[in-house]
Amino acid sequence: MSKPWLLVSPASRGIGLQLARHLLKTTDAPVIATARNDLGDTSEQILDGLDVDKQRFKVLELDVTDEDTIARASSHCNQLFPTSTHHLRLAFCIPGILHPEKSLQQIEYNNALSTFKINALGPLMLSKHFSGLLPRKSVQLDPSDNLPPSAVLALMSARVGSISDNKLGGWYSYRASKAAVNSIAKSVDIYLQQRCGEKGMCMSLHPGTVKTGLSEDFWGSTPKEKLFSVEFSAEKLVNVVNTVGLGGRGKCWDWEGERDSTMNDQGWR
Template identity: 60%
Template structure:
């Protein structure tokens, strides 16, 4: 069985750097997604990656607000990766938007709805359409260099999604969306225990504060040593993904490999 990897989205920030890193450090097919400008995303990911086999990389249209794009992408991949010949070894689901709300009076219905749709419902619908590609108990796994020994479904969360760790308040819809991600992760991992046994697991990830468009308004409030580049974040997140075994399943892990309480 031949493994492949999904990184969604990959048009910028951490997703772009994760796709680039995986192309450099593995030899498996990489599927990236973008909401628009697919050719531009492909060009940005491949830029400067001399010697990489470009034919093992493809970019598909996926919009976290449009389930049909997910269904279409999954349908396309059934041809590229037939279930009898291949399986999804690593899925990195990374959407994120943030509308700051320091107090309840700053909450906006449309902004809150969009936050929940992109950050939580988007990953849930990705599960619906792409989790069938994951291995089952009967699947024979490979151990490709640069990837975890088991199949991993990893979804981007955030420390502020922890209810236990919430001592500051604020960011109501963003916190709620990431808490939902953690619940989705745990629930899906329970499903994987039945369908895949120890051959696949689900985790949530916290990348730290990364210098991307999502956190731009808050760079000034973060110590320089705590403000990470997207390249550094991609490196650390892959270290976490590759070092977590089945004992880590269903839980939330930060970029240092430390568990965040739910």
């Protein structure tokens, strides 16, 4: 039986930090978190107040805009968890940045380029370097509590990434980068079907509006019942990846476990 390990990248703040904490609290599997810098501070924040075995947790340096750091982190994980005995069971690949653009005139080239590098190329490069650590078709997975039955690469999308649901415009580079994430999730899942069969899949996730620095400009305009805490969001996202199953592969799912058809079938037209 292949033993599981888990990845959250990045995990230095916001949803990623809480996902790492939630997985440490609710599973027995080793958890790898990543951060661009301040690895010690990130580790302290994630472990703060948790009564868990610290030996099953590690923070690695990884910058999604620097492929060398992604490759090094992947190689380090492969050394820690050889595929002869372990496989990546759940990976949250969730880099994100937002530069609000209410009009075309507000688009700045460097900001838009940064948005695509982090929001779209980030999860694509994470998928490139970590997909090889997922189980192949012949691997027997160790049944584990509070983990998905098949390995999952989960990429962070957003409802504004839907093409057919776009009624307001604006947020040009952010919308386009999240639409790209949905396309990436579909293509990566096709690759995983060929490589992993039913043992591995990819999906994208819509977390709702979460009270993080990324969404701070919109807290005031969001109804209180629709503005989620990071703890609530992390719990809901983990529940989604644990319960959707293989029928949800290659698709986008929201925090309630509802398939967002505007980001799937209609979104590709």
